[in-house]
Amino acid sequence: MPVNLKTLFKKKEKGEKITIVSTYDYWSAKLCDEVGIDCILVGDSLGTVIKGEKHTLSVTLEEVIYHTKCVMRGVKEAFVIADMPFMSYQVSLEKAVENCGRVIKETGANAVKLEGGEEIAEIVYRLRSIGIPVVGHIGFTPQSINVFGKPAVVGKRAEEAEKLRRDFKALEDAGAFMIVLESVPTSLTKELWEKSRSIVIGIGAGKFTDGQVLVFHDIVGLFEDFKPKFVRRYLEGAKLIKEALKNFKQDVLSGKFPSEEESYG
Structure with a gap:
């Protein structure tokens, strides 16, 4: 049976972990689907993994649509989430709704993912109100690499932790059904997860979550340019x-x- 929102929330209620793999093409999506991976994220990480760029900022809306279409052809049951690229939703509320709607309509994906917290809450609320499920993403957000300077753990300092608490609450209140925490201290992740109504997914955020996400090419050892601490390679x-x-x-x-x-x- 195809995975849907009810399926995912039932797993959260039962304490069953949710698996998510980020990938970008037909054959890898088909393999993920065949082994029962719950969700596939067509991440803007395609900028580094597929295009060979230093960061994700150059990824375009058209590229996300193209790769999501490829993934959808390989999927029968997994829940597919399309990552909205940099500047596809930050310009205005109207442009965000238009672009997210285009991705859902043209690809058949089940949801979109946006980076940010309080500053995108209004967008999340609007999308949810018109029937577009939204995944939030806070902590280290790759689209803000020019602010961070480099990948970093976010939430160690008191002011960072408090900002993450506000962001998490804003996303939940706006209706994000799932929130990804990236490179967040385990203790803070646990605090947010224990009070959460949304599904909490970790990547470099410890085990106190509803599930984990990794990039396909990291899992199977195809990407060798760099290896974050939180990556476990299951194959070279x-x-x-x-x-x-x-x-x-x-x-x-x-x-x-x-x-x-x-x-x-």
Whole structure:
């Protein structure tokens, strides 16, 4: 059965953890779906993972739509969330509604994700009121990299922790059904989670959450440019692939490929 909002909240109520994988194409989405991953996030992390950029700021609305369409073709049951890119929702309330509506309408995704807290609460409320489910994202927010300077833990200082509390409450009150906490101290995550009405998802925020999200290419070891502390690699995929490519090259150079069995008579 396809995963929906009721399914996800039932998991929260039962204390069953929710799994989310961020990925960007048909084949990886299909693999996630086939093993029962609950949600797939088409993240703007495609800027670094797919495009090879230093950050996510260059990702366009058209690119998110394109990659979300690819993901949707590989999914039968997972709940798909599309990440709204930088400046696709910050310009005005009207533009935010228009762009989020376009993503849902053109891709068939189940929800959108926005970065920010109090400052986007009105947008979240408007989207929710017209039937667009919203995922919030606070803590370290990659679209604010020019403010942070570099990836950092957010919430260690008292003023940061208090801002996160206000942001979390603002998003919940506005109707965000899910809130992602990125690079937040475990103790603060636990505090927010224990009082939460929304589904709380962690990435570098400790285990006191309703679930976890990681990038597909990190999980299987395909992305080697950098490895955040919170990433666990379950496969050294890049090493395996490079070994296969070396073997292919050697077989071509030595004349072992193609063989008679791999040729037409």
